[in-house]
Amino acid sequence: MVNKNDEFRLKITGYTSEGGGVGKFDGQAIFVENTAVGDEILCHIIKAKKTYAIGKAVKIIKSAKCRIEPECDAFKMCGGCSFAHIKYEEELKSKEQKVKDAFSRIGGLTPKFAPIIPSPDVSRYRNKAQYPVKRENGILNIGFYAKKSHRVIDGGDCLLQPAEFTEIIEIFRKWIHDNNITVYSETTQKGLLRHIYLRKAFATGEIMVCAVINGKTLPESESLLSLLKSVKGFKTLVININRDDTNVVLGNECLSIHGDGYITDILCGVKIKISPLSFYQVNRNGAELLYQKAAEYVAPTGDEDILDLYCGTGTIGLSMADKVKSVTGVEIIPEAIEDAKVNAEINGIKNARFICGDASKAAEELKAEGITPKTVILDPPRKGCAEDLLKTVAEISPEKIVYVSCDPATLARDCARLLNLGYEVKEVTPVDMFPRTSHVESVALLYRKERL
Ligand code: SAH
Numbered sequence: 001m002v003n004k005n006d007e008f009r010l011k012i013t014g015y016t017s018e019g020g021g022v023g024k025f026d027g028q029a030i031f032v033e034n035t036a037v038g039d040e041i042l043c044h045i046i047k048a049k050k051t052y053a054i055g056k057a058v059k060i061i062k063s064a065k066c067r068i069e070p071e072c073d074a075f076k077m078c079g080g081c082s083f084a085h086i087k088y089e090e091e092l093k094s095k096e097q098k099v100k101d102a103f104s105r106i107g108g109l110t111p112k113f114a115p116i117i118p119s120p121d122v123s124r125y126r127n128k129a130q131y132p133v134k135r136e137n138g139i140l141n142i143g144f145y146a147k148k149s150h151r152v153i154d155g156g157d158c159l160l161q162p163a164e165f166t167e168i169i170e171i172f173r174k175w176i177h178d179n180n181i182t183v184y185s186e187t188t189q190k191g192l193l194r195h196i197y198l199r200k201a202f203a204t205g206e207i208m209v210c211a212v213i214n215g216k217t218l219p220e221s222e223s224l225l226s227l228l229k230s231v232k233g234f235k236t237l238v239i240n241i242n243r244d245d246t247n248v249v250l251g252n253e254c255l256s257i258h259g260d261g262y263i264t265d266i267l268c269g270v271k272i273k274i275s276p277l278s279f280y281q282v283n284r285n286g287a288e289l290l291y292q293k294a295a296e297y298v299a300p301t302g303d304e305d306i307l308d309l310y311c312g313t314g315t316i317g318l319s320m321a322d323k324v325k326s327v328t329g330v331e332i333i334p335e336a337i338e339d340a341k342v343n344a345e346i347n348g349i350k351n352a353r354f355i356c357g358d359a360s361k362a363a364e365e366l367k368a369e370g371i372t373p374k375t376v377i378l379d380p381p382r383k384g385c386a387e388d389l390l391k392t393v394a395e396i397s398p399e400k401i402v403y404v405s406c407d408p409a410t411l412a413r414d415c416a417r418l419l420n421l422g423y424e425v426k427e428v429t430p431v432d433m434f435p436r437t438s439h440v441e442s443v444a445l446l447y448r449k450e451r452l
Contacts (some may be wrong), residue, residue: 019082384410
């Protein structure tokens with residue numbers, strides 16, 4: 001057993017699901033952040049538990065071959081990137097392993113895995129950022145939360161975001177300073193500006209700027225606008241009203257101050273309207289590869305009905321609408337459903353319908369209606385699908401289920417549940433939609449086991 005403050009030489013042999021390094025000492029797992037497989041370090045134990053310990057690399061004795069110098073100065077403080085210090089190929093290998101481990105450990109499953117699909121871009125691939133704004137000891141910080149805290153690290157130029165976002169943050173900094181704009185405090189719940197929320201449509205270059213405020217109107221908005229107009233692609237300025245004492249970034253109400261209040265992207269050849277509250281994949285170029293894989297698994301023949309549950313703005317279903325008989329999308333956020341309907345219209349797609357509601361309830365109603373889709377697409381948030389939804393889907397009895405997931409753990413759990421409901425995993429493809437972070441997307445193809 002190791003104890004707090006012990007120091008010893010340790011070889012890093014694997015990664016945790018959060019992207020930290022792991023080594024073994026005396027048969028015990030030692031977790032050390034910011035290390036790479038192959039590193040030999042001098043490890044100082046900062047926390048010792050019965051079954052594991054947490055260490056810090058006080059010195060790197062021998063550097064792993066896959067190590068690189070992180071290009072970002074904030075890497076060690078910011079909670080965003082786990083893999084900025086290792087080569088991308090190594091990151092991909094660890095993500096493949098993470099998905100396989102989730103299936104075997106959580107799901108008890110060992111399906112066939114296709115090789116991971118890398119992201120087309122490893123830096124500046126994100127099209128969305130929410131920057132907290134905070135004044136600490138009189139100093140204005142706009143940036144990202146430090147690891148496991150609500151302390152804001154002043155942003156600098158985050159290498160996952162488009163360069164224009166950095167430019168916009170500097171504009172806000174000047175505007176706040178010149179106009180004495182107040183900044184929200186979590187302690188007193190006073191002050192106006194809480195977050196700066198930015199989105200960019202990569203295919204068209206359009207940019208949305210959203211000020212999340214503890215108030216109903218934006219003072220000095222004309223002066224902000226005149227500064228923003230110098231940013232290439234700037235399309236619309238909106239405010240989002242959030243007056244609650246909450247960690248949740250966005251409130252429910254948005255108002256446009258300039259422009260239409262939305263931007264338009266093109267994904268898999270389909271125009272997509274993006275409103276502030278609607279979900280949209282953060283890595284557009286990666287999403288095209290993900291959707292292509294999903295379409296390959298759906299393998300449309302032209303005469304099938306498709307049910308797209310958790311459809312957001314309808315992107316997955318609409319991207320294959322011209323190859324199937326019909327698409328029915330279900331989504332809980334009203335704005336996203338409105339966008340989905342507009343998306344069908346602006347693309348001249350007539351065989352898609354969208355229903356606003358909880359996936360479980362809507363699936364139950366569709367089952368009662370007697371819907372018989374050949375394929376059901378599932379793309380839930382990180383917590384995965386509700387158990388009753390999986391049961392309803394199995395009762396609807398599609399031939400195939402194509403499950404898109406941003407969390408391998410809940411995907412594996414749900415695939416195990418689906419196995420009990422008569423569906424077998426045919427193949428899983430990990431897709432790296434989030435380079436440099438520990439997150440990984442996957443798409444799984446499941447087939448109905450033919451009943452006897
Ligand atoms: N398929 C879309 C969106 C996936 S994200 C795309 O690829 O862009 C998951 C979506 O599920 C979000 O839009 C979220 O609003 C929605 N959602 C969350 N809980 C839900 C529920 N209980 N019922 C239906 N939709 C839900």
